[in-house]
Amino acid sequence: MIKSILAASISSALLFTSPITKADWQDIQQEAQGQTVYFNAWGGADNINQYIQWAADRIEDQYQVTLKQVKLTDTADAVNRVLAEKAAGQDTQGSIDLIWLNGENFRAMKGNQLLFGPFSQALPNYQNYVDENARQSLTQDFGTQVDGMESPWGMAQVIFMYDTATLSTPPKSMTQLLAYAQANPGRITYPEPPQFLGSTFLKQALYELSPHRKALSQPVDQVDFKKVTAPLWAYLDQLHSVAWRRGQNFPSGAEEMMRLLDDQEIDVALSFDVSAASVQIDQGNLPDTVRSYVFQGGTIGNTHFLAIPYNSSATAGAQVVANFLLSPEAQIHKQTPTVWGDLSVLSYDKLSAADQQKFDDLPRGIATLSIEELGQTLPEPHSSWVSALETEWRKRYAN
Numbered sequence: 486m487i488k489s490i491l492a493a494s495i496s497s498a499l500l501f502t503s504p505i506t507k508a509d510w511q512d513i514q515q516e517a518q519g520q521t522v523y524f525n526a527w528g529g530a531d532n533i534n535q536y537i538q539w540a541a542d543r544i545e546d547q548y549q550v551t552l553k554q555v556k557l558t559d560t561a562d563a564v565n566r567v568l569a570e571k572a573a574g575q576d577t578q579g580s581i582d583l584i585w586l587n588g589e590n591f592r593a594m595k596g597n598q599l600l601f602g603p604f605s606q607a608l609p610n611y612q613n614y615v616d617e618n619a620r621q622s623l624t625q626d627f628g629t630q631v632d633g634m635e636s637p638w639g640m641a642q643v644i645f646m647y648d649t650a651t652l653s654t655p656p657k658s659m660t661q662l663l664a665y666a667q668a669n670p671g672r673i674t675y676p677e678p679p680q681f682l683g684s685t686f687l688k689q690a691l692y693e694l695s696p697h698r699k700a701l702s703q704p705v706d707q708v709d710f711k712k713v714t715a716p717l718w719a720y721l722d723q724l725h726s727v728a729w730r731r732g733q734n735f736p737s738g739a740e741e742m743m744r745l746l747d748d749q750e751i752d753v754a755l756s757f758d759v760s761a762a763s764v765q766i767d768q769g770n771l772p773d774t775v776r777s778y779v780f781q782g783g784t785i786g787n788t789h790f791l792a793i794p795y796n797s798s799a800t801a802g803a804q805v806v807a808n809f810l811l812s813p814e815a816q817i818h819k820q821t822p823t824v825w826g827d828l829s830v831l832s833y834d835k836l837s838a839a840d841q842q843k844f845d846d847l848p849r850g851i852a853t854l855s856i857e858e859l860g861q862t863l864p865e866p867h868s869s870w871v872s873a874l875e876t877e878w879r880k881r882y883a884n
Contacts, residue, residue, distance in 0.1 A: 510609055513801045513804055513805065514548060514801075514805060516801035517548060517549075517550050517799070517801040517802040517804070517805040518548065518549040518550065519549060519550075520550055520551070520798075520799040520801060520802035521550075521551040521552075521553060521582075521799060521802070522550060522551065522552050522553070522582040522583055522799050522802040522803050522806050523553050523555055523580065523581055523582045523583070523799075524537070524552055524553065524554050524555065524582065524583045524584075524585070524806070525555045525557055525560075525563040525581045525583070525584045525585070526554055526555070526556065526557060526584070526585040527556070527557050527558070527560060527585060528554065528556025528557060528558070529558065532824065532825055533825055534554065534556065535824075536818070536819060536824055536825050537552070537554045538554070539818065539824075540552065540806075540809065540810060540815060541553070541554070543809065543814075543815070544805070544806055544809050547809070548805050548809070550802045550805050550806065552806055555581070560584070560585065560586050560590045561589075561590055561593075563581055563584050563586075564584075564586070564590050564593050564594055564599070566580060566581065567579065567581055567584075567594065567599045567794045567795075567796070568593075568597060568599060570796060571597070571599060571795075571796070575796060576795070576796050577796055577798060578796070578798045579794050579795075579796030579797050579798060581794050581797065582793065582794070582797040582798065582799040582800075582802065582803045583791055583792070583793055583797070583803045583806055583807070584791070584792050584793075584794065585638065585789065585790075585791060586635070586789070586790060586791075586792055587626050587627065587635075587787060587788065587789045587790050588626060588627040588787070588865065588868045588871065589627065589868040589869075589871055589872070591626045591627070591629060591631075591634075591635060591790065591792065591868075592626075592627065592629045592868045592869075594792060594794075595629060595632075595634055598795065599794055599795055600634045600635070600792055600793065600794065600795055601792075601793040601794065601795050601797055601800050601803075602632075602633055602634040602635075602792075602793065603632055603633025603634055604633060604634075604636070604793065604800075604804055604807075605631070605633045605634070605635060605636035605637070605807070606633045607633075608636060608804065608807060608808040608811060609808060610808050610809075610811035610812050611636065611637075611808075611811055613835065614811065614813065614831040614832060614835045614836065615637065615811070615830060615831065615832060615835075616832035616834070616835060619832055620640070620786075620788065620862065621864050622640070622786065622787050622788040622862070622864060622865065623637055623788055623830065625864070626787075626788065626790060626865075626868075627787065627865040627866070627867060627868035627871075628702055628703075628704075628864075628865065628866065628867030628868055628869075629867075629868060631790070634792060635790035635791060635792040636790060636791045636792075636807040636808075636810075636811065637788050637789075637790055637811070637830040638788075638789055638790055638791050638810055638811075638830065639788070639789055639819060639827035639828060639829070639830060640786060640787070640788050640789075640827070640828040640829070640830055641757045641758065641759070641786060641787055641789065641827070641828065642757070642759055642779070642784055642785070642786035642787075642828070642859055642862055643685060643689060643755060643756075643757055643779070643784035643785050643786070644755065644756055644757075644758075644759050644761070644762075644777045644778070644779055644784065644854065644859075645753055645754070645755050645777065645778050645779065645780070645784075646743070646746060646753065646754045646755070646756065646761070646762045646771075646775055646776070646777050646778075646852070647746075647752060647753050647754075647775065647776065647778070648746065648749075648752070648772060648774050648775050649774045649775070649776055650772065650774040651749065651752065652752050652753075655752075655753060655778060656753065657778065657779075657780050657781045658693060658780050658781055658782060659689070659690045659693040659694060659720065659780075660693070662724075662753070663720065663723060663724055665752075665753075666724055666727045666728060667723075667727050669752065670727040671727070671728070671729055671730070671731075672729065672751055672752040672753075673724070673727075673728055673729065673751065673752065673753060674728050674729035674730070674735060674736060674742070674745070674751055675735065675736070675742075675755065676735060676736050676737065676738050676739070676741075676742065676755075677735035677736070677737065678874070678875045678878045678879065679871075679875040679879075680737060680738050681757075682738055682739055682755065682756070682757055683735065683738075684871055684874060684875055685757065685785055686755065687717065687874045687875075687878060688701075688785055688865070688866055688870065688871075688874065689780075689784060689785050689863070690717055690720060690721070691713075691714065691716075691717045691866070691874070692785070692863050692866075693780075693782060694716040694717055694720055695713050695714070695716050695717065696716075697712065697713045700713045701713075701866035701867065701870060702864070702866065702867055703867055704867050704869045705867065705869040705870045705873045706869065710873060710877075714874070714877065718877075718881060721878075721881075721882070725882065729745070729750065729751055732882065733884060734884075739754070739755065739756040739757070739758070739761060742754035742755060742756075743756070743761070743762075743765050743770065743771060744770070746771065746775065747765075747770060747771050747772065758826060758827075759777070759826065759828060759853060759854060759859065760822045760825075760826025760850055760853050761777075761826075762775050762776065762777045762850075762852035762853070763777075763822055763826075763849070763850025763851055763852045763853045764822065764826065764850070766850075766851055766852060767823075767850070773851060775852055776852050777852050777853065777854050778854070779854065779858070779859060779860055782861070782863075783860055783861030783862060783863045784859075784862070784863060785862070785863045785864075785865060786859075786862035786863065786864075786865075787864075787865045788830060791806075791807045791810065793807075811830070811831070813831065813836060813837075813840040813843070816829040816830070816831050817829070817840070817843050817844060817847070820844070820847055821847055821848070822847070822848055822849065822850045822853060823848070826850075826853070828856075829844070
């Protein structure tokens with residue numbers, strides 16, 4: 486039963502992997518009218534929730550599709566729900582129609598055949614505005630081939646922050662960061678894994694320090710984990726001895742790091758939100774002398790996506806929603822710093838002159854880097870590395 490439904494979903498989606506005709510898309514839009522799309526998305530940020538509601542209002546007006554956000558604290562909960570529905574034989578009328586995910590959660594859904602598709606490359610706005618050659622993360626989600634099974638929604642990249650009033654030249658590599666920490670004990674730290682930014686710090690360090698960088702694109706069980714990661718643990722052993730609170734305690738995430746930076750307890754903070762410093766300055770949580778920067782060799786970036794579960798009862802509506810969220814209108818609004826500040830997945834060169842100008846006119850914020858200043862993006866390691874790194878870190882350093 487499961488295989489037959491999956492086959493039907495895949496075969497119907499494959500009809501549109503070649504350039505979609507207006508008639509094809511009109512059929513999907515007509516089928517979508519009156520559908521309710523239950524969108525499972527992390528609900529931990531008010532501005533993101535407000536953006537989703539803005540999109541819901543626009544989608545209701547334009548397409549007569551109702552978008553309802555189901556707010557999650559952990560995306561894995563939604564993945565487990567779909568898995569449970571499949572195990573129970575609930576192959577239609579699933580509780581989730583659209584899900585915001587990437588990385589390990591996408592790999593789990595794809596590996597367990599929990600996804601409808603391929604569909605993303607058939608979306609008109611994908612065909613019109615997305616350049617797959619622009620970033621590896623558009624086609625490889627933490628090392629897992631996307632294969633049209635999820636639609637790109639936004640991009641993030643690690644940025645660092647410092648206060649120019651107290652620090653003139655910030656460290657711009659992991660090696661420089663350690664040297665700075667040794668010269669200035671107690672002034673450097675990072676979030677505690679498995680908080681995602683803390684885990685990202687480990688991956689950033691591993692990229693810079695290990696001579697076996699190519700191994701990071703492979704599943705972790707296919708490489709010599711001990712050999713590849715040895716430089717990372719040696720580095721952290723040195724860093725923790727001179728870190729904030731001597732590496733016995735760690736910040737809970739980007740928000741606490743920025744508070745510590747504001748209180749002048751630490752000299753460098755980090756975030757996965759390129760607009761974070763500007764937003765916090767505007768809200769009075771950081772001094773206006775704080776600026777953002779990236780490491781000289783690049784920093785880790787990724788793309789986050791939208792996927793449709795295989796047993797969704799509103800696949801047409803979900804595709805309409807995903808297509809709208811790829812529109813220049815939706816991407817411009819999302820990249821507005823006072824709305825969200827999330828980086829667009831659209832190719833600038835594919836936009837009309839009018840839409841290019843709208844992107845150009847977006848306020849950047851006093852401490853937000855331009856696309857050019859963000860420089861090289863390092864790809865995420867294969868998603869299997871996350872759990873392995875977190876487990877080893879906790880074995881070595883958790884109190």
